Amino acid sequence: MGLFGLFDKKKCLVCGSKSSPLTQYKLLDYSYICTDCKNKCSPELHSADFASKSPATIKEHIAYKKDNDVKYKNEFKETASITRGSEKWSKKIWAVDEENGWWVNLTYDAPDLFTFKQVVRWEIDIDTSYLTDQDKLRNIDYNSGRPDIKEIPPCPQGKKIDKMRMRIYVEHPWIKMVKIPLIDSSVAFDQKDIENGYAAGEKLVEAFKKYTGK
Ligand SMILES: [Zn+2]
Structure with a gap:
């Protein structure tokens, strides 16, 4: 194997196939994962998660995910759900x-x-954009990430919400954080979507409080 040239095909050390590597999903020790293997992994894993894993660990993860998907398909019986947005x-x-x-x-x-x-x-x-220069000076941060603030911040009055997402931190063998986008102005940005996204966030918080007792 030569040096790591920019256009070299590299061997995926998870499955052994030689294909264009997903350079943003580099594993430990300069090894790479291919698209097929990446697609068999949990969608909750991100590039930083891959950087700390060896090919052997990824193989274990793929086995976990396969088992998870079978369980989801055959055993998961939905009893309630939450929907976001319009159109x-x-x-x-x-x-x-x-x-x-x-x-x-x-x-x-x-x-x-x-x-x-x-x-x-x-x-x-919640990320907001400011409607006036005066708003900018206030520079309000609606991040409720502090562990002592579990309440959803109040819907900011008179401001546009650009992005709103919920992050759920979990103790799970493979996943640290689950991210659920609620509002994204790059996809949809009308008042209805904002209100519906915000309401979905409130429902999610309510559900997690109810089922976790936290
Ligand atoms: Zn592969």
Whole structure:
């Protein structure tokens, strides 16, 4: 093997195939993962998660995910769900199986199963743009990420919400954080979507409080 040239095909050390590597998903020790293997991993894993894993660990992860997907398909029985947005931003984003005690992030087609016991904490974060220069001076931060603030921040009056997302931190063998987008002005940005996204956030917080008892 030569030096790591920019256009070299590299061997995926997970499956052994020689293909264009996903350079943003580099594993430990300068090894790479290919698109096929990446697609078999949990969608909740991000580039930073891959950087700390060896090919052997990724193989274990792929086995976990395969098992998870079979369980989700055959055993998950949805008893309640939460939907966000309107029209093109409309999506069922979360569901619960109250009998088995599982919840899923339906932002992804093949979601991981989580239990409520695995939930450590959650936060909602809202990015706003300012309507006037005077607003800019106030520089208000609506991040509720502090563990002592578990309440959703009040809907900012007279400001546009650019982005709003919920992050749920979990104690899980493979996943640290689950992210659910609620409002994204780059996709949809009308008042209805903002209100519906905000309401979905409130419902999610309510649901996590109810099922975790936190
Ligand atoms: Zn591969």
